[in-house]
Amino acid sequence: MTRHTSKLQLTLLTLTGIFAALLIAIAISYPYFSAEINHKPRNIILMIGDGMGPAHLKAYRKFRDDPATQVEEKTLFDQYLVGSVSTESYDDQENITDSAAAATAYATGHRILNDALAIDADGNPIETLFEQAKKQGLSTGMVVTSQVVHATPAAFVSHHTERKDYNIIADQYIDNQINGQPVFDVLLGGGTKYFSRKDRDLVKEFEQKGFEFLTNKQQLLATQNDKLLGLFANKSLDKMWDRKPETPSLADMSRVAIDKLSQNPQGFVLMIEASKIDWAAHEKDILGVLSEMQDFEAALKQVVEFAQKDGETLVVLTADHETGGLSVGSGDSGEYFYYWDLDVIKSFKYTTAKMATDAQQSGDLLAEFNKASTLSLSDQEKHILQQADLSNWYLTRRAATQVINKRSFTGWTSFAHTGVDVNLYAMGVGHEQLYGHWDNDQLGRYLLSLLEE
Numbered sequence: 537m538t539r540h541t542s543k544l545q546l547t548l549l550t551l552t553g554i555f556a557a558l559l560i561a562i563a564i565s566y567p568y569f570s571a572e573i574n575h576k577p578r579n580i581i582l583m584i585g586d587g588m589g590p591a592h593l594k595a596y597r598k599f600r601d602d603p604a605t606q607v608e609e610k611t612l613f614d615q616y617l618v619g620s621v622s623t624e625s626y627d628d629q630e631n632i633t634d635s636a637a638a639a640t641a642y643a644t645g646h647r648i649l650n651d652a653l654a655i656d657a658d659g660n661p662i663e664t665l666f667e668q669a670k671k672q673g674l675s676t677g678m679v680v681t682s683q684v685v686h687a688t689p690a691a692f693v694s695h696h697t698e699r700k701d702y703n704i705i706a707d708q709y710i711d712n713q714i715n716g717q718p719v720f721d722v723l724l725g726g727g728t729k730y731f732s733r734k735d736r737d738l739v740k741e742f743e744q745k746g747f748e749f750l751t752n753k754q755q756l757l758a759t760q761n762d763k764l765l766g767l768f769a770n771k772s773l774d775k776m777w778d779r780k781p782e783t784p785s786l787a788d789m790s791r792v793a794i795d796k797l798s799q800n801p802q803g804f805v806l807m808i809e810a811s812k813i814d815w816a817a818h819e820k821d822i823l824g825v826l827s828e829m830q831d832f833e834a835a836l837k838q839v840v841e842f843a844q845k846d847g848e849t850l851v852v853l854t855a856d857h858e859t860g861g862l863s864v865g866s867g868d869s870g871e872y873f874y875y876w877d878l879d880v881i882k883s884f885k886y887t888t889a890k891m892a893t894d895a896q897q898s899g900d901l902l903a904e905f906n907k908a909s910t911l912s913l914s915d916q917e918k919h920i921l922q923q924a925d926l927s928n929w930y931l932t933r934r935a936a937t938q939v940i941n942k943r944s945f946t947g948w949t950s951f952a953h954t955g956v957d958v959n960l961y962a963m964g965v966g967h968e969q970l971y972g973h974w975d976n977d978q979l980g981r982y983l984l985s986l987l988e989e
């Protein structure tokens with residue numbers, strides 16, 4: 537009997553132990569289970585590489601590859617590839633999108649006319665992801681490397697027919713309010729000149745709304761405030777390779793934004809844009825593209841680290857369209873040539889944007905080119921650089937990119953956007969819902985549907 541009792545006690549003890557262990561296991565994995573059941577993330581982080589097509593990603597992977605190994609190492613982007621996106625706008629005249637219409641598709645779920653921001657053909661505003669999020673008590677933020685009033689961010693928080701009206705858009709950033717507050721809690725990027733103006737001091741108005749105004753990296757990293765207006769350049773921020781120490785990186789800005797927005801238990805929506813992949817590609821500047829993508833990948837690392845720890849976040853990364861018709865390899869001399877010369881690209885310390893600015897000051901593009909690169913130039917290449925029209929910054933830069941593209945066999949078909957599909961990446965809660973091919977407006981509607989109660 538005693539033996540039987542002790543056996544029974546032992547069994548009961550074991551069962552209790554197993555039950556307790558199960559309870560602990562369920563408690564620990566609760567966020568995972570709850571997210572799996574409804575597939576609704578609490579936080580959404582949308583990352584946009586403006587102009588980042590498939591060839592840009594290939595070029596970047598080759599650039600980041602470790603030449604000491606046989607394999608081509610994957611980038612952080614590669615680990616989260618889930619699909620592709622068609623990027624059309626809704627425009628009779630133009631069947632390739634610009635950044636305003638493209639961002640609007642993601643921000644509202646609607647395809648509209650090029651140049652317009654979250655506004656339909658009749659001039660009616662279309663509600664955006666940010667406006668919807670704010671109405672539901674979520675926190676919102678944007679982090680970009682362009683001026684903060686540029687097309688992509690503007691489509692999320694303003695409504696206007698002309699994307700280039702930067703002052704009007706900046707006015708809307710403070711005038712467009714939900715529950716007496718702007719549509720965002722954190723706004724980081726460039727564009728001081730559109731906020732500190734003679735006719736209106738928007739910086740002061742934001743400060744009156746409880747925002748802290750930041751102008752350099754030190755202030756950004758030290759701030760204790762939850763509402764931030766950080767403008768770190770008069771217009772756009774310098775690219776990573778050209779950056780001064782006082783300018784924050786896209787990763788710095790993303791980390792701080794996440795830190796502030798994630799204080800809200802209701803959740804948050806954050807949009808992060810590597811704005812100038814596009815700008816560099818419009819100028820056929822492969823160095824600028826790679827520099828901006830390196831900044832973007834570092835920002836993605838911060839985002840992934842947060843999302844993995846947090847367990848309630850969906851991260852979606854894509855582009856708004858392709859820019860430049862970039863090709864990794866170019867046989868434009870009429871011969872078949874199977875080579876893209878990375879050594880040429882790796883010989884540079886900084887991009888052609890800085891080279892052009894420096895050349896306009898020193899009056900010598902050849903000397904600036906030689907400062908930036910260890911490449912030895914042919915007489916013909918020297919001639920191109922010496923003949924550049926230094927009175928024009930763009931033409932100065934184009935002389936440098938012409939030499940670099942030819943030497944490295946980097947091909948470009950366009951100074952504008954192209955209509956090819958862009959890659960789609962996702963990780964975190966419900967990322968498996970994103971597998972496959974999407975239209976850009978369909979993806980926008982999906983993001984909005986995640987906010988439905």
Ligand SMILES: [Zn+2]
Pocket residue numbers: 587635814815818859953
């Ligand atoms: Zn563009």
